[in-house]
Amino acid sequence: MQAMFSAWVQYLPQLLKGVGVTLELTGLSLVVAVVFGFILALARLSRIRGLDLLATWYVEIIRAIPVLILLFMAYYSLGQVGIALSGMTAAVVSLGGFYATQYGEIFRGAILSIDRGQTEAAAALGLPSSVTMRRVILPQAFFAILPPATNQLSNLIKDTSLVFTISLADLMYQTYAALSINFLPMDMLLLAGVIYFIFYLVIAKFLGRWELNVQRSRY
Amino acid sequence: MSNEAVISAQRVTKRFGTQVVFEDVSLDVHKKEVVAIIGPSGAGKSTFIRCVNQLHPFNGGTLEVLGHTLTGGGPPPSREVLQDIRTRVGMVFQTFNLFPHLSVVNNIILAPREVKKIPRPRAVEQAMELLAMVGLEHKAEMFPRRLSGGEQQRVAICRALAMDPEIMLFDEPTSMLDPELVGEVLAAIRRLARQGMTMLLVTHEMQFAKEVADTVVIMADHHIVEQGRAAEVLDAPATERAQVFLRRILKPAEVDEVGEVAPARLRGRL
Numbered sequence: 001m002q003a004m005f006s007a008w009v010q011y012l013p014q015l016l017k018g019v020g021v022t023l024e025l026t027g028l029s030l031v032v033a034v035v036f037g038f039i040l041a042l043a044r045l046s047r048i049r050g051l052d053l054l055a056t057w058y059v060e061i062i063r064a065i066p067v068l069i070l071l072f073m074a075y076y077s078l079g080q081v082g083i084a085l086s087g088m089t090a091a092v093v094s095l096g097g098f099y100a101t102q103y104g105e106i107f108r109g110a111i112l113s114i115d116r117g118q119t120e121a122a123a124a125l126g127l128p129s130s131v132t133m134r135r136v137i138l139p140q141a142f143f144a145i146l147p148p149a150t151n152q153l154s155n156l157i158k159d160t161s162l163v164f165t166i167s168l169a170d171l172m173y174q175t176y177a178a179l180s181i182n183f184l185p186m187d188m189l190l191l192a193g194v195i196y197f198i199f200y201l202v203i204a205k206f207l208g209r210w211e212l213n214v215q216r217s218r219y
Numbered sequence: 220m221s222n223e224a225v226i227s228a229q230r231v232t233k234r235f236g237t238q239v240v241f242e243d244v245s246l247d248v249h250k251k252e253v254v255a256i257i258g259p260s261g262a263g264k265s266t267f268i269r270c271v272n273q274l275h276p277f278n279g280g281t282l283e284v285l286g287h288t289l290t291g292g293g294p295p296p297s298r299e300v301l302q303d304i305r306t307r308v309g310m311v312f313q314t315f316n317l318f319p320h321l322s323v324v325n326n327i328i329l330a331p332r333e334v335k336k337i338p339r340p341r342a343v344e345q346a347m348e349l350l351a352m353v354g355l356e357h358k359a360e361m362f363p364r365r366l367s368g369g370e371q372q373r374v375a376i377c378r379a380l381a382m383d384p385e386i387m388l389f390d391e392p393t394s395m396l397d398p399e400l401v402g403e404v405l406a407a408i409r410r411l412a413r414q415g416m417t418m419l420l421v422t423h424e425m426q427f428a429k430e431v432a433d434t435v436v437i438m439a440d441h442h443i444v445e446q447g448r449a450a451e452v453l454d455a456p457a458t459e460r461a462q463v464f465l466r467r468i469l470k471p472a473e474v475d476e477v478g479e480v481a482p483a484r485l486r487g488r489l
Contacts, residue, residue, distance in 0.1 A: 120274050121316035121375075125330035125382060126306035135329060139320045 007187045011178045015191060018174030022199070025091055025160045025170060030153065032096025037103030044108055055104070063101040067159050070094040075166045087168040095159060102152045110144035111137055146211045153207075154200050161196075171195060223250045225285055225386055225417055226271060232279035232291060233266055240266045241441045243280070248386070253418045255432035255449065257425065259464060262438040264421040265313070268388045271419065272308045273301055284308065285385060306334055309379030313391040315371040317363040323350070323374050324359040327381045334382070342381070349377040353407045369400030373407050380411075387411065389420040425468065429453050437461045 043055035062070070074090035074097075085093065114137050122132040161172035171192055179188040226248040233240040241263030248254045256264045269275045271284055279291040285307050287300050296304075318326050327346035331337040337345075350356040353373040363371055372392055379387060389408065393401045405427050412418060412431040422428055428435055429449055436446040437456070445452055445461040456462050467474050 115316075117312060117314050117316040118318065121310075121312060121318070123274060124272055124305060124308075124310035124312075125378070126302055126334045127330055128302070128334075131333045135333065136318055140318075 004184075004187045004190075007182065007184050008191050011182070011188065011191070014178050015171060015174050015188075015195060018169055018171035019195060019199075021168060021170040022157075022160050022172075025088070025095070025163060025168070026153075026157050028088075028092045029095035029099060029156060029160070032092055033099035033103045033156070036096060036100035038107055040100055040104030041107035041111065044104070045111060059101045059104055062098060063105075065098075067094065067098050068162050068165065070098055071162055071166065087163065087166050090166065091160070091163045091168055095156065098159075099152060099156050102155075103149065106145055106148045106152065107141070110141035113144050114140050142214065143211070146207060150204055150207045153203060157196065157200055157203075224248065224283070225250050226419065227283040228267075228280065229282070230280035231267070231270065231277055231282050233263065233270060233275065233277040239441050241438065244438070244443055245280075246436055246443065246446060248417060248419050250417055251415045252434060253412050253416075253420065253432045254434045254436060255420045255422055255428035256436045256438055257422060257428055257464075258438035258444075263441050264438050265390050267438070268310075268390055268419055268421055271386075271388060272305050272310055274310075302334075306330075306382055307384055308386045308388060309382060309384035310388040311372070311375050311379055311390065311392050313395050315363075315368070315375045315395070317371055317375055317378070319363050322360050322362055323355070323366070326363070326374060327378045330378070331381050346377065346381060349380055350374075352410070353377060354403075367400060368396045369403045372396065372404045376404075376407050376411075386417045386419065389418065389422070391421050391423065394423055423468070425453065425465075437464060439464055 040055045040059060043051050044059070046052055071091060071094040074085055074094040075087065078085055078090070118136055118140065119132060122136045127136070160170060163170050164173035164176055167173065175188050175192040179185045182188070224247040226246075228244055228246050231244045232242045244263075244267055246254070256267070258264055266275055270277045270282060270289075273289065273296060276295060277289075277291045281291065282289045284304050287296070287304055289296055295301075317323075318329070321329065324343060324346050327349065328337075328339065328342040331342045331345070332339060347356055347359060350359055353376065355370060355373055355377075358366060358370060358374075363374070366374065376392075392408065393404050396404065401424070405424065408418075408420070409427075409431055420428070420432065432449040434446060435449040435452040437444050437452065437460075439460050444464075445456055445458050452461070453465065456465055
């Protein structure tokens with residue numbers, strides 16, 4: 001036990017160097033996933049022929065493919081056809097592109113869960129559909145979105161660890177680098193697990209509090 | 220009542236797939252007139268008034284609303300026409316449909332702010348006047364779920380009125396309410412009628428229809444079976460279908476299992 005703690009203290013700085021990359025990767029991928037996911041949801045809900053189909057196909061295909069394959073495709077396969085992406089860009093594109101399908105379906109479900117009477121009341125008042133979406137539907141969909149969105153965020157955080165396979169120096173990469181030198185896989189992997197866990201805990205707590213505050217202010 | 224028809228339906232027909240919702244509905248609503256549509260469930264009353272502000276498209280006939288001509292089965296009206304109709308025609312729903320995430324006052328000012336671009340202080344002032352009219356100014360900061368059904372419906376009336384509409388549509392405004400809360404909502408509608416608001420009202424409240432409506436339209440089996448002056452239609456309906464409907468709803472306790480109202484002299488023996 002004593003030995004493990006001293007190993008932790010010794011290698012913590014190295015692992016923390018990777019945390020910055022993991023945070024950056026999570027943040028950027030989340031932004032891509034949320035923005036692109038929202039576009040996918042709107043496209044699937046739109047009545048424009050072809051657009052809904054295109055979005056549906058994208059969602060059905062991409063979410064069925066392992067993230068690791070998407071990551072390798074973005075990093076290696078695109079390079080083969082002359083589109084060379086940096087490791088970070090390839091990671092954000094593949095993680096964001098994959099999680100957009102998850103967020104898209106969460107948004108779509110939440111929007112559809114809002115009572116039809118709400119849309120009708122807004123239409124009867126002459127509100128344009130963009131205003132209806134922004135002021136009536138989305139604020140109500142928020143509660144249906146937050147819990148599953150938090151859940152997907154925890155998956156996204158964990159999946160960022162895949163980027164160590166393309167040598168992006170994230171937390172997992174630094175962990176692997178450390179244990180290759182000190183031959184303490186148990187100590188190093190446990191420490192990495194604890195850091196991932198704390199990372200998730202902070203975010204989940206924050207989102208939970210946010211949800212509670214909004215809920216309190218409304219009812 | 221002037222002669223100007225602000226709503227004029229000519230043989231309007233609505234189908235969902237092959238199912239006929241209503242057929243050949245022709246009726247006029249004049250400026251300052253109150254028209255009540257009554258009739259059994261499933262007759263197409265609610266669907267018809269939803270066609271007026273185009274919450275539903277329809278399949279046949281023409282419908283003129285405030286100078287715009289809508290044609291059944293034709294291309295959908297342009298965004299501008301739709302917007303013009305909907306801002307000038309207010310609607311109150313059976314299920315209130317208040318926005319649950321907005322306080323009472325924010326429910327009322329949303330459309331004036333977003334559509335008419337009225338500055339917030341002015342919109343709030345106007346909302347408070349409307350709330351005072353229905354006796355709810357002290358509930359302005361509350362959220363809809365804290366209000367009773369009757370209060371919610373009165374707020375919904377204020378929300379529609381805040382757009383300063385020329386016509387009000389009421390879709391069974393009291394049928395979701397506890398009996399003891401019906402009166403307060405009817406009082407608000409009655410006041411509007413007295414102020415000369417043009418109204419098209421779907422209702423099951425016969426006494427109320429008789430009291431406030433100038434014209435009563437009875438819809439049954441997907442058609443208009445009778446229309447005319449309120450008192451005449453309700454007291455002395457000419458068609459048999461209208462007679463049957465009115466007997467059933469005016470004397471529900473005397474209706475037998477097959478839906479007939481037994482003649483009074485026989486009832487003692489049954």
